[in-house]
Amino acid sequence: MSAAMGNYDGESKKSTALGSCMAALKWIPVIFIAAVIAWSYYAYVVSLCLLSIENVFEQIVFLIFYHIICVLFFWSYWKTIFTPVGTVPANWRIPEAEIEHIFHADTQDQQKRILENFAKTLPVTNRTLNGSVRFCEKCKIIKPDRAHHCSVCGACVLKMDHHCPWVNNCVNFTNYKYFVLFLGYALLYCLYVALTSLEYFIRFWRLELSQQGDLNSGMGRFNIVFLFFVSIMFAISLVSLFGYHVYLTLMNRTTLEAFRAPIFRIGGPDKNGFNLGKYANFQEVFGDNWKLWFLPVYTSMGDGISYPIRHLDEDAESLLGNSDTRIEMEEDVFPETRFHNTYIP
Numbered sequence: 001m002s003a004a005m006g007n008y009d010g011e012s013k014k015s016t017a018l019g020s021c022m023a024a025l026k027w028i029p030v031i032f033i034a035a036v037i038a039w040s041y042y043a044y045v046v047s048l049c050l051l052s053i054e055n056v057f058e059q060i061v062f063l064i065f066y067h068i069i070c071v072l073f074f075w076s077y078w079k080t081i082f083t084p085v086g087t088v089p090a091n092w093r094i095p096e097a098e099i100e101h102i103f104h105a106d107t108q109d110q111q112k113r114i115l116e117n118f119a120k121t122l123p124v125t126n127r128t129l130n131g132s133v134r135f136c137e138k139c140k141i142i143k144p145d146r147a148h149h150c151s152v153c154g155a156c157v158l159k160m161d162h163h164c165p166w167v168n169n170c171v172n173f174t175n176y177k178y179f180v181l182f183l184g185y186a187l188l189y190c191l192y193v194a195l196t197s198l199e200y201f202i203r204f205w206r207l208e209l210s211q212q213g214d215l216n217s218g219m220g221r222f223n224i225v226f227l228f229f230v231s232i233m234f235a236i237s238l239v240s241l242f243g244y245h246v247y248l249t250l251m252n253r254t255t256l257e258a259f260r261a262p263i264f265r266i267g268g269p270d271k272n273g274f275n276l277g278k279y280a281n282f283q284e285v286f287g288d289n290w291k292l293w294f295l296p297v298y299t300s301m302g303d304g305i306s307y308p309i310r311h312l313d314e315d316a317e318s319l320l321g322n323s324d325t326r327i328e329m330e331e332d333v334f335p336e337t338r339f340h341n342t343y344i345p
Contacts (some may be wrong), residue, residue, distance in 0.1 A: 007214045028083060029165045037074065040227060042294065046194055047223035048180035052200050062196055073185035076296040079165045080182045083175040085150075086158035086304045092141045094118055099140055108132075123306035127263045146173075146274075148256060158304035159266040161254040172302035178296050180249060190235035194228055203230040215324055264309070266271050295310050 037239040053059050057139040067110075080115060098118060108130070115133040119142045126145045128134055134143040139156045148160040156194050159173035171179045181237070204221045248258060252274045276280060284307075286292075287299025 003208060026165070026168050030168050033077070033166060036230070040193065040230065041070065043223035043227040044197070048197055048200060048227070049219050052224065056184050066192065066196075069185060069189050072294075072296070073182070073189045076182035077167070078176050079178040079296045080175050081169055082170070083178060085153055085155065085170045086174040088139065088141050088144060088156050088158065089305070090148060092122065094135070094140050095143065096140075101137070115142070115272050125265050125309060129263060131265075139145050145255065145307055146257070146262070148192055149333050159254060159307075160256060161248075162256070173302075174298075175298070177287075177298070177300050180242075180245050180285070181294065183245060185240060187235060187238040187242050190231040191237060194231040194235060194313070195226060197228050197231070200224055202314065240270060249276055249285050250278045250281055275310055276308060 035339045043056065045063065047060050049059050053062065073096045080312050083115060086193065092182075098114060100115050102111055105143045112130075112132045115135055119133045122142055122144075124133060124142065126134055126143075126144055134147075135141070136143055136149050136156050138143060138149055138154075143156055144158065146159040147156050149156045150160060150163050153170050159176070161171040161176060161179075164179070167179070167182075201224055204224050247252065251272070253271065257271065257274075261271040262273055263269045264273050267273065276284070287301060291298045315331045
């Protein structure tokens with residue numbers, strides 16, 4: 001008995017140590033981004049503005065605008081990383097007795113009836129491909145509209161967009177505004193650094209500019225040249241990503257919904273089911289106070305549980321779907337539920 005307990009304790013410690021190592025490894029991309037930001041700050045402020053630019057007025061103007069953009073950029077990044085994930089409330093959890101009934105149901109119709117009966121008081125409009133209420137086997141809950149299970153976070157996440165390793169967090173209802181602002185300010189940061197350093201990059205490249213002290217031909221020149229290349233490289237990669245998420249915001253879609261149309265209880269699959277118009281869609285994420293739109297403070301509308309849906313025309317096109325509606329299997333990024341060969345995500 002003592003030997004068995006010793007083996008169990010050893011395995012438990014190994015599992016805990018492995019989990020801690022994996023959790024630490026997930027921060028590597030964030031640390032990398034933070035290191036790039038810290039280096040770029042030194043390269044721009046010290047190597048460029050203080051040691052390369054001789055005009056004092058130009059130094060002041062460059063540094064003022066740089067620090068405004070830098071603060072907004074880093075503030076948005078911080079909020080995206082450390083805002084807690086939106087999780088499903090406890091009243092959406094199915095009691096254990098009902099879970100047993102679901103697992104041991106003889107037919108698909110029995111499973112559907114049990115889920116429908118439990119969800120009859122919950123504000124859910126989304127369904128699976130076979131018409132069932134969406135259910136998560138891992139969390140043992142009814143999924144609210146637009147919620148999906150993330151295997152990295154180990155929970156069902158409200159209005160899940162995707163899990164982003166660069167922020168070590170799920171992009172979801174609670175931090176989507178911060179994520180879009182982070183992308184926008186990161187792009188603005190890169191473009192500002194590239195444009196304001198372009199003249200000095202060219203002069204260093206042609207060896208026309210001399211710096212003070214030991215930076216004349218060494219690290220100072222390297223910082224200016226590398227700063228320009230890095231800012232251009234990141235700007236190119238951010239343009240498409242930021243543009244895509246602006247498009248998703250204006251269409252009121254998540255990344256998951258862009259690939260698989262949500263299925264509604266009435267109307268079936270419809271990519272535009274949550275589309276209320278571009279301005280209303282924008283307000284749903286950024287709020288109705290324009291003074292706070294571009295600040296990384298929480299202004300998103302709603303509770304993350306239920307969402308207004310557009311009114312569908314009662315004609316054949318809206319019932320059967322149009323060319324912009326993609327009918328695909330409703331399944332999360334991380335497969336989760338199988339009941340006796342019955343698909344209930």
